[in-house]
Amino acid sequence: MEVGEVGRARAIQVQGMLAVLRHVHAHPETTRAQLARDLGLSRSSATEIVARLHALRLVEEGDAEPTGARGRPTRVVHRHELGPVVAVVDISHESWRLAVAHLGGGLRLLRREPHGRPPSPDQVLAQVATALGEVREQYGGRLRAIGISVPGTISDGRLVAAATLGWRDVDMARRLALTAPPPVVVGNDATMAGVAEARRGAAAGAGVTLSLTVEVGIGGVLLEHGRATTGATGAGGEFGHMPFGDPALECPCGARGCWDVEVDGRALARLMGDPPPAAPRSAAEAVLRRARDGDAAARSAADQVARNLGRGVAGLVNALDPHVVTLSGLAVAIMDVAGPSVRAAYESGLMAFRRPAPPPLLRARFHEDGSLRGAAELAFDAVLCEAGLQEWRRATRPATAGPA
Incomplete structure (x- = not known):
């Protein structure tokens, strides 16, 4: 075999090993037969690649859980205990x-x-x-x-x-x-957090995902097939600094009217007449607990923040056209307490053609x-x-x- 052919053969071998590794990473406890079928490999090629990866302490094989079916036990491929x-x-x-x-x-x-x-x-x-x-x-x-x-x-x-x-x-x-x-x-x-949801969580398999997280303020990302779209320098996704809020309110970022200060613990404290909290996430959780327990003032504050959240999500959906929207962090607690207010504001803010089948608002699988x-x-x-x-x-x- 000539030098060029040897190099090409090695490159093909490396790409085959990487394809199997990535499949095992994305699908833990897969079987050799599934690997071959999903990656378009022959059984012999799959066997050879798994053996090479085992020799490098990257994967191992073991018996699957018994099903009671006849025949040889199915062997599953999973991470090596001394792997990376x-x-x-x-x-x-x-x-x-x-x-x-x-x-x-x-x-x-x-x-x-x-x-x-x-x-x-x-x-x-x-x-x-x-x-x-x-x-x-x-x-x-x-x-x-x-x-x-x-x-x-x-x-x-x-x-x-x-x-x-x-x-x-x-x-x-x-x-x-x-x-x-x-x-x-x-x-x-x-x-x-958006990457986790698009690859393994609530949005796995969706083509385009809008992922939003409320902690102190709100951030997020647009993902295409699990890959984040973050702009020219990586600074994209600062959705919390879009002017969806009250222009009279100044944000710590230096701008006025940021969505950030309308959807988190600072907003809830302001609506409750409390001073700005030192720990906004903990303060928000306390107000939402009171709302859940029937406190009228806390319930009113929660509903207002929920409407602020829903309207902003609608604006982003109109602009970015995702298949699904995932909500994480404090947004999950807001949905639990005031979900109808979020959804009503979301649907009323959508362009009319989107309303019959709006992108669903999904609770993040990995919201913590x-x-x-x-x-x-x-x-x-x-x-x-x-x-x-x-x-x-x-x-x-x-x-x-x-x-x-």
Whole structure:
């Protein structure tokens, strides 16, 4: 075989291995027969590729749960217990979380720590850096990428602004001393939550998804077949700063009339006649509990915030034309308490041609940990590629130990 033909054969082999790996990641506990059918492989090719991946400690095979049917037991393909992992960090307005994710989407939460007040980037990121160092020591060469979710505007990998945290122009990777491999993926928390819903959650299989998350303010992302559309520099999806609100209200971002300040704990506190809360998410949950328990003032505030949410969603649907809309974070609690108000405002704000069959408003599957799961998905994108496979081959000779 000539040199060019050898190179082409190797490239085909690598692409076949990556296709199987990505399928196992997207469909944990798949069978070899399913792999062959879904990927258009012959049985022998599927067997050969699975064997190669097993030799690299990327996948294993085991018996499926017994069904009582006759014949040979079905063998399932799943992650190798010594396979690659990614570390994921979610920095929210009130705390930070650290987890480790495995091939196939399994997530294990390791730590959760509250912030001081006000949350200092130096203090918070120093704590996170120490925790990530411990994960590196624990998993060694199995740690292949790091995903970081932040509640702010991300442009070209930098945190431009997290208005409600009071952080500006933070180089996350440098602050965390992550200047060497493994690769680091930094993203907006709402964007990452949307990725989780589009790939594994309520919107799995939808062509175009509008994902919205209410925490302190509202953010989101438009996704096409699980891929986020985030604009020229990655800063897209700042839906909370569209002028859907009262122009008399100033947002911490510097603009007036932002939707952000009409749909969260700050809005509920204002409607209740309370001072601006130090912890808006916790304050919102308290008001919504009172509304659920029958408090008339809290119920009125919840209905107003629900209408503010529904009208804004309608505007985005008119502009972006998604198949489905997923709602996450505090939006789920608002739907639980005042769902009819959300839907009435949503439907009345839609263009007439959309009303007979409007894009459904879906409760997010991962409404509490979507940003962590989305960060894991994007971190694994950096692993399940040709360069990532080559790096894994180099890193696992000799075998790398570490917890499963």
